[in-house]
Every structure is written in C-alpha cells, then in structure tokens.
Amino acid sequence: MLSFGDGSPIGVFDSGLGGLSVLKEIHQLLPHENLVYVGDSVHAPYGDKSAAYVRDRSQQITEFLLNQDVKAIVIACNTATAEAADLLRANSDVPVIGLEPAIKPATQLSKNGVIGVLATQRTINSERLLGLTERYAQEKKVLAQACPGLVEQVEAYELNSDRTVSLLERYIHPLLDQGVDALILGCTHYPFLLGEIRNIVGNNIEILETGKPVALQLQRILKQYQLERNCLNLSSDSTCKAQLSIYNSSNKKQAHLTMKKLWKAPISIQVLPELN
Numbered sequence: 001m002l003s004f005g006d007g008s009p010i011g012v013f014d015s016g017l018g019g020l021s022v023l024k025e026i027h028q029l030l031p032h033e034n035l036v037y038v039g040d041s042v043h044a045p046y047g048d049k050s051a052a053y054v055r056d057r058s059q060q061i062t063e064f065l066l067n068q069d070v071k072a073i074v075i076a077c078n079t080a081t082a083e084a085a086d087l088l089r090a091n092s093d094v095p096v097i098g099l100e101p102a103i104k105p106a107t108q109l110s111k112n113g114v115i116g117v118l119a120t121q122r123t124i125n126s127e128r129l130l131g132l133t134e135r136y137a138q139e140k141k142v143l144a145q146a147c148p149g150l151v152e153q154v155e156a157y158e159l160n161s162d163r164t165v166s167l168l169e170r171y172i173h174p175l176l177d178q179g180v181d182a183l184i185l186g187c188t189h190y191p192f193l194l195g196e197i198r199n200i201v202g203n204n205i206e207i208l209e210t211g212k213p214v215a216l217q218l219q220r221i222l223k224q225y226q227l228e229r230n231c232l233n234l235s236s237d238s239t240c241k242a243q244l245s246i247y248n249s250s251n252k253k254q255a256h257l258t259m260k261k262l263w264k265a266p267i268s269i270q271v272l273p274e275l276n
Contacts, residue, residue, distance in 0.1 A: 006229040009034035009243070010218070011065030011073040013058075016044030016155050017248075017255070018189030019076030020262050022099075025211035026074065027244070029219060032231040034243045036068050038272060039259065041250040045151035046079040047120020047187070054122070058084035060275040062092060068245075070094060071227045074218055076188050078119060078210075082126035095221045101186040102208040103132040103142070109206045110182040113140045116175035119186030121146040129186075143178060147171045147187070154189040157258040165196055172200050182206040192262060247272040 010033055012023050017039050027035060038061050040046075046054045058080045065073055072095045073088065075081045081098030089096045101123070106115045115137065123129060124144040133142050150171075153164045175183070183205055185191055191209045198207065222228045231240030248255055249272040256269045 006227065007034060008069050008071035008227075009036045009245070010222075011036050011038070011062075011068065011070035012076050013038040013040065013061045013065065013073070013080075014076040014188055015039075015046035015080065016041040016151065016189070017259055017262055018151065018154060018187060018192070020259065021188050021191040021209070022074065022076035022211045022214055024263070025215040026218060027242075029212075029215040030222075030229075032229050032240055032242055033222075034229070034245075036065060036070060036245045037247065038065065039246070039248045039250075039255075040272070041155060041248050041252075041255045043249065044155055045120055045189075046077060046083075047122040047151065048148070049079075049122070051083045051122070054080055054083040055087055058088060059091070062088050062096075064272070064275055066092065066094070072097065072218065072221060074214060075099060076214070078186050078188065079122045079126075082123055082128040095225060095227075097214060097218050097221060099188070099210050099214055100132060101129055102184050102210055102213070103129075104136040106182040106184050106206070106208055107137050107140050109208070110140065112179055112181050114179040115140055115142045115182045115184065116172075116180035117142060117144040117184045117186050118147050118150075118171060118190055119144065119184075120151070121148065123186050141178075143175050143180060144186075145171050145175055147190075150193065151187065151189045154192050154262075155255070155258065157254075157261055159192055160196060164193065165200075168193065168196055168200055172197065176201065176205075180205065182208065185209040246270065
C-alpha cells in the first residue's frame with residue numbers, strides 16, 4: 001500500500017444517491033475524516049446495466065477518486081461491489097472496501113430460518129450473493145426479491161408517495177406470506193425507505209442494512225494501514241475540521257436538491273467532470 005498523509009480524503013461512490021446512507025454512517029463514526037463522494041445519478045441504477053458497463057463505469061469513477069488523492073475507497077453500491085470490487089482492488093494502490101448483503105447476520109437473527117433480500121436484479125444474479133448464501137445460509141431459506149423502480153423513487157425523493165408504497169407492498173408482501181422474519185436491504189438506496197418498509201412489515205421483523213458495518217470495516221482498515229487522521233482536539237483545532245466534497249454526474253437541479261434533502265444538512269454539490 002502507498003503511504004498517505006493522514007489528512008488525505010476517503011473516496012465513496014454509488015450509482016446515485018443511495019450511497020449517502022453509507023456516507024452518513026462513515027461521517028458519524030469518523031467525523032474528523034475528509035470525504036469525497038461521487039453519486040452517478042446520470043447512470044443510475046446500475047442494477048439494470050450489464051456487468052461490463054458496471055465494471056467500466058466503476059473503474060472510471062475510481063480513477064477520478066484516485067486523482068483526488070484518496071487514501072481509501074468505499075464502494076457504496078451492492079451492484080458495483082458484486083461486479084467490480086475485485087477489479088478495482090487489483091488496479092488500485094489504496095484499500096477498497098465493498099458492500100455485502102447481510103446474509104451472515106440475518107441467519108443469526110432469523111428465528112424460523114426464512115430470510116428475505118430486497119435488491120436490484122444485478123445484485124440478485126451476482127455470484128457474490130450466491131456465494132454468501134451457500135457459505136452462510138445452506139440450511140436457511142433465502143428469498144431474493146428484485147425491486148425495479150425503487151432506486152428511481154429515491155432518486156426523485158419520492159420516499160412516501162403512493163407509487164413508492166405500492167411498489168414496496170408488491171415486493172414485500174410475498175416475502176411475508178412465505179414467513180420471512182429477517183429482511184435484508186440489499187441496496188444502499190433502500191434505507192431511505194426504512195419508515196415505509198417498517199410500516200409494512202411491522203415491528204417483529206428484523207431489518208438489516210450495511211451502512212454501519214461498512215463504516216466499522218473502514219475504521220478497521222484505516223487503523224490497520226495507519227491511515228487514520230489524528231485530531232486530538234476537534235473543538236479548538238480548526239485544521240482538524242473535516243472537508244466534505246460531494247459530486248454528482250447529473251447537473252439537474254432536482255438531483256442536487258434530492259441530495260441535500262437526503263443529507264439533511266447544508267452541503268455544496270459539484271458536477272462531476274466527464275470521465276470518458
């Protein structure tokens with residue numbers, strides 16, 4: 001691994017705005033770390049793109065982040081992790097942290113052994129999900145449900161609309177009918193729909209997402225490679241104030257407005273330069 005100053009930023013990217021759910025967890029756990037986020041809204045969702053397309057786009061964004069001198073990269077997208085994580089690790093000199101659907105913890109939390117996964121079609125078809133299921137859930141029943149349309153609803157900030165609720169009910173009720181008692185949110189967009197999901201499943205279903213586990217893994221990796229930013233007195237040392245740089249491939253006002261609403265704090269958004 002290359003050696004970086006501890007003030008170098010951490011790069012985070014997603015097919016669109018869903019990765020903000022992961023960025024929030026990273027920012028809360030590591031408030032002193034500088035962060036660079038790329039939301040690729042122009043090309044969202046990755047879940048209905050070809051594997052080759054996802055790999056190519058992920059590599060382009062990774063190259064952009066490396067040019068920002070990042071010291072680590074978090075792939076805040078299950079689809080991009082499934083299709084491109086190995087490639088990015090092979091071609092990067094910094095640690096690359098990906099996402100995994102929470103199959104293992106779900107098997108530990110499920111009481112009746114019936115686990116549901118809400119994800120994009122690309123994630124459901126991935127060898128990574130199949131491998132996790134074979135490794136940790138051979139004796140469990142794992143029901144994977146593709147959820148076309150949900151990413152677009154989040155991107156449009158339609159978190160509570162009739163269409164969003166209708167889509168959620170269409171995808172979740174069949175899982176409940178089959179006895180699911182643990183539900184994995186296998187896309188980083190879906191945590192923004194957690195309120196409506198909870199309304200549908202009730203309080204007796206375990207809902208698992210990956211933002212916090214990924215933040216904890218990032219913390220471990222930074223410590224392992226001695227890449228942590230050391231700020232002893234955050235309140236008085238202005239040099240320790242974290243910088244948050246956010247990019248979106250879309251220049252549309254709606255995309256930028258949605259990012260601000262999802263982040264729930266003032267942020268400045270830059271348009272991602274052309275990567276081709």
